[in-house]
Amino acid sequence: MSSEDDVRLHLGDHLTREVGLSVNVEVQAIPNSTGRWKISTTCEASPFVINAKDAIPGCQFILPLSRFLGFNVIRELQCKNRKLSELVSDKLLLEFLIDANKPGFKVLAEDLRKHKMLLATNGDISIEHKQSVSTKKAQSAICRIINESIANNFSSFTTGRLTSEEFMRIVKDKDFQTLKSSNLVAIQITEDRKSSVTPANEISVSGLIKHVDNFKSKLEQIQKLSEKESREEREVRSCTVPNVHNYQLKVLELTGLFDRIRRKFPSVSITPDYSLHQVNIQCAASVAHAVQQQITDLLPSIEESRVSKNCSQSFASVFVSEQTQAALNAELHKRGISAAWLVNNLVLSVYSESRSVSEAALSVVESIVVEFEKNLDEKESKVIDSADWNKQLEELCDQFKPLECQVCESGIRFIGLAYNRKNILQKLSSFLEENVLLAHTFSGCKYKIQYLYKFKIAELREIEKQLGVTIAVSADGNALELKGPKNTMALCKTHLERLNNDVCSREHLISGSIKIRYINSNYHFLDQIGKKTSCVIVPDADNSGYLKLPVKKKTASKILTLHSCPLSPGKQCDVLRGDVAELCCDGIVIGTNEKLQHLSKLGAHVLQKAGDKVGKECERIMKDEQELFAWDAVRTTGGELSCSHIIHAVLPSAKSHHYQDGDLVKCFTTALMRL
Structure with a gap:
C-alpha cells in the first residue's frame, strides 16, 4: 500500500466515525517534499481533519492549506455555545482574534454581529436571538460566516528557517x-541559541492582511539584500587608496592604524605600496568603500601631527643614509615611539599619530644625528689643506659612515652619528699630532751636548728612526735642534733627557805640569782619548795647564766607594770610605814623578799606606816610560797595584794579561780611558 493510500484509508475511517457519514477523502503528494500531502474532503468534514493527526500512523501535524474552518458543524451547536478555539487551529491567529485590544477581535466581532452572533473576549460564539439551527443549512451558515471573515480580513505567515544574518536583520529592522510594538499583528519569535551552524530561527506573524503582507514584503527585501551581500562577501574585490605619500604610508603601517582597520574588517588585506604611493586593498565588495573611507579619514590627522626643522644639505645627506635610518629606527623602537619623516627642500618633517609623539621623535633624531667642531690653530689649519688630510678624511668617511666634513672659520665641523663622535675626534687629534711638525731646542750644559752628539750618535739616530724626528747640533755646538711630529716631541725630549742624565754634570780638572800643557797642544791626542774613553776632554781656555773632563755618572759615583790595594801575599792596604770622603780630589795614583807632579792627597794617602816600594816601583815605570795598558797591573816587589780607574779610585787588581813596555804618554792615556 502506497503512502497516499495509507493516509486516505486511515483518515477516511476517522472522519466517518466523527461525522457519522461516508466521507470522500483525496490525498495528493506535494511535489519536492518527502512525507507531505495535500488533503481534500467535503466541507462538513474539513474541521475534523485538523484533529485527525493521531488517526494517521506516523503523522506529526496537519495544517490547513486554504481554509480554517469546514462548512458544516456537528449537532452540538444546537445545545451550547461554540468556542472560537475549536474552529481556528492557528494558535497565533486565535490569540490575535480573541484579544480585545487588537483590531482582529473588533473586525471578527463586527462580522458576527451582522449575522446576529456575538463574540466574547474568551472566544465564545453565541447566537443573539433564539433560532433553530438544527438544519445543516443553518449550521453551515455559521461556519461560513466565520470562515469568510477570517479569509477576507486576516492572514498568517511563518518565515520558516532563517539564517542568523537574516534573522538579526529582521529583528533589528x-x-x-x-x-x-503595535497591536496591529501578533508576532511569535523562535530563536535557536543552541546551534550557530544550522540555525532554526523562525518568525510567525498573524494579523490583518495588509500588515502581514507588509511583513512579507520587508522579509523579501531583507532576504534579497542578504543574498546580495553574501554574494559580495564571497566576491573578493581589489581596490586602492591613491596619492598617499610614503611618510603617510609609513605612519599608517608603524603606528598600528592599518591593524585597527584589519581588526574591524577581519577579511580585509591591506598592503602599503611605497613605489606607487598608494594603499592596496583586497576585501569583499560590500566593505570596500568603508575600508577606503577609513584610510582616507586618517590622512588629515597625520598631517596635523607634523613637526619640522630646517637643516643643512650635509645634515640631510647624513640623515637619509641607511646607517642613520637603522640607528634611528632602533632608538625609536627602544623608546616605544612610532613615527615617519620626510626631508624636502632642506626641511625635516616628522609625522606620527599625534603632535606630541612627533615632537618626541624629533628629539630622538636630534640626539642621533649631531654636529660637532674641532678648533684648529694656524699650523693645524695648514695640515688640513694638505693631501694627507684628504686621504685621512676619505678613511674617516669610510670607517664612520655616514659622515660629512666642512672646513669653517674656527676649524673643522663634522656632521655624523652621535656614537661616532668620540672616535672621530680621537682620529683627528692623532692625525694632527702625527702631521703637525714642531721645532724644539734641547739645551743644557754645553759639554753634555757635545758629549751626546760625539759619543751617543748611534742612540740619537735610533731615536730619529723610532720617533720620526730629526736631531741636529746647533751652530754654536751648545744645543740640539729637534724637529718632528707633535705627538712624538715630548717622547723625544724624554729620551734625550735620559741620555743627558747619564752624563756627569761635574767638571774635573787635571792641571799643573809641562806634560799636561803638551797634551793640551796635541788636539789629535785629546780627540783619540775622548773616543777611547767616551769622554769630552777640552783644554781649559783660561789656563792651558788644565783639562776639563765631564765624566759618566756611574764612574764619578765610585769616588764614594771602598777600595783596596793588594800588596804582597798576606798583606793588604785598605782605603776606607771615610778616607775617600775626606781626601777626595782629582789625581793620578801612580807616583811622584817631578815632571808630572800630579799626586793628589788621596794618592799620597794610598801610597803612604802601601809603602815606599809601591811608590818607587811607580816612579821606575814612569821614569822608564814603560807602557801601562788598561787592566794591566803595575808590578812591585811587594805585590800588584791595579791601574783600573786610577784617576778616581783604587780598585782591587784585575785578573788579566800583563803587558810591558810603552811610554809615559800611553800610561797617562790609559789612566784617562778608565774614567
Missing part, C-alpha cells in the same frame, strides 16, 4: 520593531 526599525519597521519590524514598530510593527512588533
Whole structure:
C-alpha cells in the first residue's frame, strides 16, 4: 500500500466515525517534499481533519492549506455555545482574534454581529436571538460566516528557517520593531541559541492582511539584500587608496592604524605600496568603500601631527643614509615611539599619530644625528689643506659612515652619528699630532751636548728612526735642534733627557805640569782619548795647564766607594770610605814623578799606606816610560797595584794579561780611558 493510500484509508475511517457519514477523502503528494500531502474532503468534514493527526500512523501535524474552518458543524451547536478555539487551529491567529485590544477581535466581532452572533473576549460564539439551527443549512451558515471573515480580513505567515544574518536583520529592522510594538499583528519569535551552524530561527506573524503582507514584503527585501551581500562577501574585490605619500604610508603601517582597520574588517588585506604611493586593498565588495573611507579619514590627522626643522644639505645627506635610518629606527623602537619623516627642500618633517609623539621623535633624531667642531690653530689649519688630510678624511668617511666634513672659520665641523663622535675626534687629534711638525731646542750644559752628539750618535739616530724626528747640533755646538711630529716631541725630549742624565754634570780638572800643557797642544791626542774613553776632554781656555773632563755618572759615583790595594801575599792596604770622603780630589795614583807632579792627597794617602816600594816601583815605570795598558797591573816587589780607574779610585787588581813596555804618554792615556 502506497503512502497516499495509507493516509486516505486511515483518515477516511476517522472522519466517518466523527461525522457519522461516508466521507470522500483525496490525498495528493506535494511535489519536492518527502512525507507531505495535500488533503481534500467535503466541507462538513474539513474541521475534523485538523484533529485527525493521531488517526494517521506516523503523522506529526496537519495544517490547513486554504481554509480554517469546514462548512458544516456537528449537532452540538444546537445545545451550547461554540468556542472560537475549536474552529481556528492557528494558535497565533486565535490569540490575535480573541484579544480585545487588537483590531482582529473588533473586525471578527463586527462580522458576527451582522449575522446576529456575538463574540466574547474568551472566544465564545453565541447566537443573539433564539433560532433553530438544527438544519445543516443553518449550521453551515455559521461556519461560513466565520470562515469568510477570517479569509477576507486576516492572514498568517511563518518565515520558516532563517539564517542568523537574516534573522538579526529582521529583528533589528526599525519597521519590524514598530510593527512588533503595535497591536496591529501578533508576532511569535523562535530563536535557536543552541546551534550557530544550522540555525532554526523562525518568525510567525498573524494579523490583518495588509500588515502581514507588509511583513512579507520587508522579509523579501531583507532576504534579497542578504543574498546580495553574501554574494559580495564571497566576491573578493581589489581596490586602492591613491596619492598617499610614503611618510603617510609609513605612519599608517608603524603606528598600528592599518591593524585597527584589519581588526574591524577581519577579511580585509591591506598592503602599503611605497613605489606607487598608494594603499592596496583586497576585501569583499560590500566593505570596500568603508575600508577606503577609513584610510582616507586618517590622512588629515597625520598631517596635523607634523613637526619640522630646517637643516643643512650635509645634515640631510647624513640623515637619509641607511646607517642613520637603522640607528634611528632602533632608538625609536627602544623608546616605544612610532613615527615617519620626510626631508624636502632642506626641511625635516616628522609625522606620527599625534603632535606630541612627533615632537618626541624629533628629539630622538636630534640626539642621533649631531654636529660637532674641532678648533684648529694656524699650523693645524695648514695640515688640513694638505693631501694627507684628504686621504685621512676619505678613511674617516669610510670607517664612520655616514659622515660629512666642512672646513669653517674656527676649524673643522663634522656632521655624523652621535656614537661616532668620540672616535672621530680621537682620529683627528692623532692625525694632527702625527702631521703637525714642531721645532724644539734641547739645551743644557754645553759639554753634555757635545758629549751626546760625539759619543751617543748611534742612540740619537735610533731615536730619529723610532720617533720620526730629526736631531741636529746647533751652530754654536751648545744645543740640539729637534724637529718632528707633535705627538712624538715630548717622547723625544724624554729620551734625550735620559741620555743627558747619564752624563756627569761635574767638571774635573787635571792641571799643573809641562806634560799636561803638551797634551793640551796635541788636539789629535785629546780627540783619540775622548773616543777611547767616551769622554769630552777640552783644554781649559783660561789656563792651558788644565783639562776639563765631564765624566759618566756611574764612574764619578765610585769616588764614594771602598777600595783596596793588594800588596804582597798576606798583606793588604785598605782605603776606607771615610778616607775617600775626606781626601777626595782629582789625581793620578801612580807616583811622584817631578815632571808630572800630579799626586793628589788621596794618592799620597794610598801610597803612604802601601809603602815606599809601591811608590818607587811607580816612579821606575814612569821614569822608564814603560807602557801601562788598561787592566794591566803595575808590578812591585811587594805585590800588584791595579791601574783600573786610577784617576778616581783604587780598585782591587784585575785578573788579566800583563803587558810591558810603552811610554809615559800611553800610561797617562790609559789612566784617562778608565774614567
